[in-house]
Amino acid sequence: xxxxxxxxxxxxxxxxxxxxxxxxxxxxxxxxxxxxxxxxxxxxxxxxxxxxxxxxxxxxxxxxxxxxxxxxxxxxxxxxxxxxxxxxxxxxxxxxxxxxxxxxxxxxxxxxxxxxxxxxxxxxxxxxxxxxxxxxxxxxxxxxxxxxxxxxxxxxxxxxxxxxxxxxxxxxxxxxxxxxxxxxxxxxxxxxxxxxxxxxxxxxxxxxx
Amino acid sequence: xxxxxxxxxxxxxxxxxxxxxxxxxxxxxxxxxxxxxxxxxxxxxxxxxxxxxxxxxxxxxxxxxxxxxxxxxxxxxxxxxxxxxxxxxxxxxxxxxxxxxxxxxxxxxxxxxxxxxxxxxxxxxxxxxxxxxxxxxxxxxxxxxxxxxxxxxxxxxxxxxxxxxxxxxxxxxxxxxxxxxxxxxxxxxxxxxxxxxxxxxxxxxxxxxxxxxxxxxxxxxxxxxxxxxxxxxxxxxxxxxxxxxxxxxxxxxxxxxxxxxxxxxxxxxxxxxxxxxxxxxxx
Numbered sequence: 044x045x046x047x048x049x050x051x052x053x054x055x056x057x058x059x060x061x062x063x064x065x066x067x068x069x070x071x072x073x074x075x076x077x078x079x080x081x082x083x084x085x086x087x088x089x090x091x092x093x094x095x096x097x098x099x100x101x102x103x104x105x106x107x108x109x110x111x112x113x114x115x116x117x118x119x120x121x122x123x124x125x126x127x128x129x130x131x132x133x134x135x136x137x138x139x140x141x142x143x144x145x146x147x148x149x150x151x152x153x154x155x156x157x158x159x160x161x162x163x164x165x166x167x168x169x170x171x172x173x174x175x176x177x178x179x180x181x182x183x184x185x186x187x188x189x190x191x192x193x194x195x196x197x198x199x200x201x202x203x204x205x206x207x208x209x210x211x212x213x214x215x216x217x218x219x220x221x222x223x224x225x226x227x228x229x230x231x232x233x234x235x236x237x238x239x240x241x242x243x244x245x246x247x248x249x250x251x252x
Numbered sequence: 253x254x255x256x257x258x259x260x261x262x263x264x265x266x267x268x269x270x271x272x273x274x275x276x277x278x279x280x281x282x283x284x285x286x287x288x289x290x291x292x293x294x295x296x297x298x299x300x301x302x303x304x305x306x307x308x309x310x311x312x313x314x315x316x317x318x319x320x321x322x323x324x325x326x327x328x329x330x331x332x333x334x335x336x337x338x339x340x341x342x343x344x345x346x347x348x349x350x351x352x353x354x355x356x357x358x359x360x361x362x363x364x365x366x367x368x369x370x371x372x373x374x375x376x377x378x379x380x381x382x383x384x385x386x387x388x389x390x391x392x393x394x395x396x397x398x399x400x401x402x403x404x405x406x407x408x409x410x411x412x413x414x415x416x417x418x419x420x421x422x423x424x425x426x427x428x429x430x431x432x433x434x435x436x437x438x439x440x441x442x443x444x445x446x447x448x449x450x451x452x453x454x455x456x457x458x459x460x461x462x463x464x465x466x467x468x469x470x471x472x473x474x475x476x477x478x479x480x481x482x483x484x485x486x487x488x489x490x491x492x493x494x495x496x497x498x499x500x501x502x503x504x505x506x507x508x509x510x511x512x513x514x515x516x517x518x519x520x521x522x523x524x525x526x527x528x529x530x531x532x533x534x535x
Contacts, residue, residue, distance in 0.1 A: 078363040078386060080512040081265035093364050093384035094405075139525070141532050179387040180405050191391045192499040195361075199503055203511040207518050214522035219532045234534040 048233050050247055052225040060114045061226055067107035072206050074100040079199060101178045108171045115164055121151045122161065128154035143238065151243040155215065159208050166205040173198040257418070262370040264362035276373040280439040281412060281423060282446055283347050284477040285487065286453055286461075287433035290315065290329050290345040294425035294434060298327050301413060301424035321348065323401035326410040327425060330488035336480060346476070346487040347425070347434070350397045350410035352376045354470030357496040358409075360504050361392025367407075374439065374473035375414045380406040392504075394469060394494040412473065442475060449477045468495035 053061070074096045076083035090096040127147040131138070131154040137145040138155070152160070176186045176194035183191060216222050221235040236244040260270035299305060306324040309317065315331040327349035336342050356376045359368040367382035368389065378389075378398070385405035389398040398407045413423035421427070422436040435445060446463045453461035462481025465471045476490070484490040 080508050081267055081365055082512060084265060084365055097384040097386045139529065141529055143532065179385055180400055183387050188390060188396060192497050195391055196499050196503045199507050199511065203514065206515055210515065210518045218526060221534055238534040
């Protein structure tokens, strides 16, 4: 692909921050699943056994939270929900069926990406707070047993919503061709930008050809 | 902790049947609070048999010593001075420790396969070599019994001397009790024995005497004869109707299977969407 056909979407720092978040997210999800259902317990082998998984999981979660906090500062401004986004969500059937011509004009991020962003903000905050309450042996002994029960439930629910959201996010990249290179190489094709994020494309190419 | 066993009814975080060809008689320890003199011989016997020496603590100005259960003190006497009616003070002494629930909340909550087992005789045992130290058993227990060791981050509690019971002996605490406040045998016999004790207590004016074998946890394999069975909470907050918390049931009974399936469905939906609808491509 000719360099003229590419436009920058993510700066190197954005990409590094995203992938640190992604790696810790995957590690946190895999280690967390092991403690959630015995069907996933074998995944503790990836972390050096059950006890190591229990030890590492909360530290991975803290790195994830810190990394995501910085990522959220970078992306927050572009993730405000607009009326066009609500319209996009109403036409979710067109989105799923690839009838993109029926969709409202999308800016830097589409409504799906924006809602995932806010879901991550909410669930990671909940996971951090409930995770501290459950964190053995450091913090859990400070809290009442009643509170750890509430925390366990919130932690499981928030983790489910987050993991399901991230699975959709991962699938979306497989589904929408040409997206991945935005986060790996930092650039996307003009055609991709024009098709999927026309309002953003207009904005970044304003004043150029 | 005990030897390998062929009579396991339930095993934590295990979805297939456990080795259970051998069926053993349901056992129970009966603690007759009305006969307890608070001598703490049971605490000493527990330390001795299980080879545990707790840290020497400090005197808190009360008889309770140690003040609470620990990873090394699997049973403690809890002393309560209660004015059960105007002008009638009673010194209620309850030997606290694992109740060995028929429906154990610890086992339900435990995520580590085989870290908690329930034998067919009713004993609920921790197998610390499988314990990962997450503390979920504490979250699951309606009686606040398991304690995590500061030394090894494993959970410990009363085993009901499963090692002794498996070779036909009574638990160490029962063996040593000088007043017969502790008795051990088949659960059926213990219930019958309790009934006799209750008749005796009632004849002596304890009209609310009764057996504590709470149905909310399916009954327990450690039972109490209480002089005031209508108000167990006066015995140092013995719960009146203990149950596995609804939150734990929701977490481990409902969310665990449904959400695991849910994640699988999300992934599968993606795959089938790709092979039916197909990707979004731009030139």
